[in-house]
Structure formats: structure tokens, C-alpha cells
Amino acid sequence: MITRLNLEGLQAFIPPEKLRQAIQARAADLAPILQGDFGSPADLGWFSPARWEDDPLVELIERLAQVIRAETQVFVLVGVGGSNRGAQAVIGALGDRRVEILYAGDNLSAHAMQRTLQRLQGRSTFINVIAKDFNTLEPGIAFRLLRQHLQDTYGSEAAERILVTGSRGAGQLFDLAEMADYTYLPFPEDMGGRWSVLSAVGFLPMAVAGVDLRELIQGAVEAAAELKELPLEENPAVQYAAARNLLAEQGFAMENLATFEPSLNYFARWRSQLFAESEGKDGRGVFPITSSYSEDLHASGQYIQEGRRILFETFLDARFSHPELVIAPSRVVDGFAYLDGERFEELNAAVYQAAYQAHVAGGVPCMQWQCGAPTPALFGELFYLFMLSCCLSARWIGVDPFGQPGVEAYKKNMYRLLGK
Numbered sequence: 238m239i240t241r242l243n244l245e246g247l248q249a250f251i252p253p254e255k256l257r258q259a260i261q262a263r264a265a266d267l268a269p270i271l272q273g274d275f276g277s278p279a280d281l282g283w284f285s286p287a288r289w290e291d292d293p294l295v296e297l298i299e300r301l302a303q304v305i306r307a308e309t310q311v312f313v314l315v316g317v318g319g320s321n322r323g324a325q326a327v328i329g330a331l332g333d334r335r336v337e338i339l340y341a342g343d344n345l346s347a348h349a350m351q352r353t354l355q356r357l358q359g360r361s362t363f364i365n366v367i368a369k370d371f372n373t374l375e376p377g378i379a380f381r382l383l384r385q386h387l388q389d390t391y392g393s394e395a396a397e398r399i400l401v402t403g404s405r406g407a408g409q410l411f412d413l414a415e416m417a418d419y420t421y422l423p424f425p426e427d428m429g430g431r432w433s434v435l436s437a438v439g440f441l442p443m444a445v446a447g448v449d450l451r452e453l454i455q456g457a458v459e460a461a462a463e464l465k466e467l468p469l470e471e472n473p474a475v476q477y478a479a480a481r482n483l484l485a486e487q488g489f490a491m492e493n494l495a496t497f498e499p500s501l502n503y504f505a506r507w508r509s510q511l512f513a514e515s516e517g518k519d520g521r522g523v524f525p526i527t528s529s530y531s532e533d534l535h536a537s538g539q540y541i542q543e544g545r546r547i548l549f550e551t552f553l554d555a556r557f558s559h560p561e562l563v564i565a566p567s568r569v570v571d572g573f574a575y576l577d578g579e580r581f582e583e584l585n586a587a588v589y590q591a592a593y594q595a596h597v598a599g600g601v602p603c604m605q606w607q608c609g610a611p612t613p614a615l616f617g618e619l620f621y622l623f624m625l626s627c628c629l630s631a632r633w634i635g636v637d638p639f640g641q642p643g644v645e646a647y648k649k650n651m652y653r654l655l656g657k
Contacts, residue, residue, distance in 0.1 A: 294423075343375060512525045
């Protein structure tokens with residue numbers, strides 16, 4: 238694996254020996270998870286990413302993506318939560334911008350929908366709607382409006398520009414695809430939305446954005462192989478799960494994931510959904526938040542440095558390298574001559590170390606995921622690493638990581654208000 242977990246910033250709160258002892262005490266609970274002996278088979282389709290290495294579905298998706306990339310200017314991904322966040326995480330960082338990717342069906346803002354429809358005017362468009370359960374209002378109604386736009390624009394050829402990724406069953410997307418002659422891709426029956434990024438759910442949008450699926454899959458495969466074999470005490474997925482919950486026992490109820498590349502904000506959101514929906518049950522779980530540095534060092538950074546000690550911090554050290562971008566001397570005296578000749582990326586490296594050192598010194602427990610530059614392989618690795626660690630962390634606190642019953646509360650109220 239590329240990624241390494243640095244726990245030096247936790248030693249004042251969790252000495253290495255205490256962490257080791259805590260993991261050993263939970264060995265009987267944690268070890269089965271590394272072998273896939275937990276939950277239901279209906280929830281564990283993500284656990285063995287090697288399933289995709291020789292799957293003809295991946296080749297089909299690559300061919301579809303080539304056709305779309307050659308024929309379209311805009312690709313609209315319609316989905317909410319786990320149906321779009323994983324793909325958006327990779328596209329935001331690595332997409333080549335040859336095709337503009339838009340997102341819809343993740344909110345009910347009339348203004349946002351109107352702006353999306355306006356951006357499609359006069360531009361070649363394809364739509365991919367993704368929903369494991371097509372009864373969900375947000376993507377369902379967005380798809381109706383976008384579908385109408387394609388029908389108005391392309392007439393009888395509109396169906397050729399619509400791809401659906403969903404389930405079989407009455408009222409689901411397979412039936413709709415059969416009826417309307419849309420291209421259908423299967424939403425795996427053995428994984429829920431937030432666990433589905435390494436499947437057709439994430440693969441098609443990523444491939445349309447020019448991401449190398451084979452490298453992404455290989456990164457996940459290699460991470461899975463290594464994490465399943467490492468001893469518990471040396472396993473970063475286990476260490477991370479243990480550290481999070483040992484800190485929670487000391488009153489640190491929130492975890493801030495800090496990124497240093499704006500394009501990783503979407504990955505941070507994917508990770509927040511993963512942990513929030515998986516652990517936030519029965520009054521338990523650490524609340525995941527995110528910060529984008531250095532911007533947020535000038536905002537929430539003040540609270541993190543000197544506010545109430547209710548959160549710990551995880552630094553995601555994944556930064557792009559552009560050594561060719563050098564700060565040239567300026568003819569204008571601007572007070573920054575001390576930076577003449579420096580590579581611009583060194584500034585980001587400096588702010589990373591400055592923030593980490595300041596927060597540790599200020600009494601904030603800090604961990605570091607040291608990753609290197611973002612690549613498809615790294616994303617595959619991080620997706621798998623966080624999903625596995627999330628299951629380990631949920632087992633630690635005694636909750637089922639699958640399902641999100643609390644989400645249904647707002648849905649029931651919304652359907653009642655809308656007269657369903």
C-alpha cells in the first residue's frame with residue numbers, strides 16, 4: 238500500500254502501548270471482520286474488489302465511456318448520497334475536463350435545477366441516473382425533468398443518451414430501462430449506496446471523466462490483500478478505528494478530516510457520509526466533519542486551535558506535485574521577495590507542517606494519513622481502506638454499519654407533506 242498512518246500526534250492522549258493493548262483486548266471482535274466474517278452477504282459485495290479484475294462488465298463500461306466521450310459535451314450524473322459521492326470524489330480530483338460533468342438529483346432546489354437545465358441548452362448531453370431504490374424522490378424527480386429536456390431536444394433518439402444504473406424489481410430502474418430502451422447497468426445487489434463506489438455506480442461516471450478504471454481497481458485489490466493479512470496491531474485500518482474510539486472515550490466527539498487540495502473536498506464528503514451513516518446510531522459514533530486548508534485555517538482553524546477540546550483531527554496528506562510552477566522575482570516590491578525561486582508546491586508543504594505542528598502543540602489530537610500524490614490507484618486504496626476501517630470502528634462501538642434507518646424519518650415527513 239502507498240498510504241501510511243502516522244500516530245505521533247496522538248501520543249499525549251493514546252500512548253502506543255495503550256493502543257496496542259486496546260486492540261488486543263478487542264481482537265476477538267475485530268479479527269473476523271478482516272476475513273469477511275460479519276454482517277450479511279447482501280452487504281459485503283465491496284469486501285473483495287478483485288471481483289472486478291476480469292469482469293466483462295468493466296470492459297463494457299469502458300466501451301460505453303469511449304462512445305460518450307466522443308459524442309457529448311455534458312454528462313449529467315443523477316443521484317444522491319452514495320449514488321454520486323464516490324464518483325464525484327475521483328472526478329473532482331482526476332477528471333480530465335474533456336467532458337463537463339454535472340450533478341443533479343442530490344437536492345430539491347428549483348434554482349439549482351433551473352441552472353442545470355440552462356447549462357444544457359445547445360450542448361450535446363448524456364444522462365446517467367443511479368438509484369438502488371428508484372422510489373427516492375430527489376433523483377427520481379430530477380430524472381423526470383432532465384429526461385423531458387432530452388426528449389424535447391432529441392426526440393425519438395433521446396433514449397440513446399440515457400443510461401440507468403439500478404436494481405431489478407417492480408418500479409425499479411431495470412423495468413424502466415426495459416420499457417424505454419435505455420442502456421442498463423446493474424447496481425450490485427450485495428452492496429448499499431455508500432459502499433458502491435467500486436462498482437458500475439462509480440465506474441461509468443469516472444470512465445466518462447477519463448479516469449483509468451483498471452488502475453483504480455488495482456489500487457483497491459492491493460489494499461484489500463495487504464490489509465487482510467497484516468497483524469491487528471500493525472494494521473492501519475484497525476489502528477485508525479481503535480484510535481477514533483479511544484479518543485471518543487476521552488470526550489472527543491468530532492473528527493475533522495483536513496485536506497490540502499481543494500479538489501479533495503469531494504472525497505472528504507464521501508468519507509463523511511460513510512462514517513456518519515454507518516456509525517451515527519443509538520446515540521453513538523464520532524461526528525465526521527471536514528476542513529479544506531489553507532482556506533479554513535482562516536476560518537474554523539481559529540476554533541480548532543483555541544476552542545473547546547471536543548474534536549480530534551485527521552490530516553489527509555495527499556498533495557499533487559507541480560515542480561514546474563516556480564515563483565519568479567517580481568518587479569513590484571510586494572514584500573514576498575523571500576519566496577523568489579521557490580516552487581509553489583513548497584508553500585502547501587509548509588502550511589501542512591505549520592498547521593499540524595500548531596494543532597498538536599495546541600492540544601488537538603492529530604493523526605496523519607500519508608498518501609503521496611492523488612492517482613486512480615490511491616483512490617482505490619483509500620476507498621477500500623476507509624470502508625474497511627469504518628466496519629471495524631462500527632464493530633468497536635457495537636452498531637451495525639449497514640443500513641441508515643434514521644434517514645427514513647425525514648422521508649416520511651416529506652411524503653406526508655407532499656400528499657403521497
